[in-house]
Amino acid sequence: MGRARRQPPRRRPARSLRSAAARARVVALKFRLGPRAALPEGTLAEFVVEGVTWPVLAGVIDGEIIATAGVCPHEDVRLAGGYLEDGCLTCPGHGYTFDLRTGACAHDPSLVLRRYRVSEVAGEIWV
Template sequence: MALRVRVCRLADVVPGELRAFAVSGVTWPVIVTYAEHELVAVPGVCPHEDVPLADGHLDGTELVCGGHGYGFDLKTGTCTHDKALVLRRYPITVVGDEVWVDLL
């Protein structure tokens, strides 16, 4: 069974920015941004050592963590520095102006 939650409004998502949105009842925020023209949603914490990913930056479609500089391809979730690490991509549903993601 999916756990679908409302994360933000579509208008809150700014291309080129890493905005983390708090989700009620969930420990970590969700980052919603664009990879090229694709809307993507990922966990707000790094799979390497739990550093907030919103403190990192975007380099094209790569999210670069501010912790140790590892890059994550937002198109696939793969880490460009350690193939064992994967940044989960949440399935997204846009309903009107609302962005919903499936956390489970």
């Protein structure tokens, strides 16, 4: 009689280092940018948010309050000096252009500029 074969241990699928609960906590954080009057019309201003390593760009574009990450997802270049035209922001570092309404990159579809949900409460802007 032969010996029974030993089965290899079952492998579990890899899990993200950040659990769903951790992601939910991150999404739940809100930061005050300031009064609505501080947001520029037709352009973006850079805001430094305590506890966030990168700046936030925010402004009013075509009547909509927009807030995005202040660095390019391509090479982490600050976007504050970028060129803004027709709702698109061009990175001053390498010329990548991002649609501010969707975050989509015109040069590389795999890159997306992070957008933040914006709310206005009692005249104050929160992201």
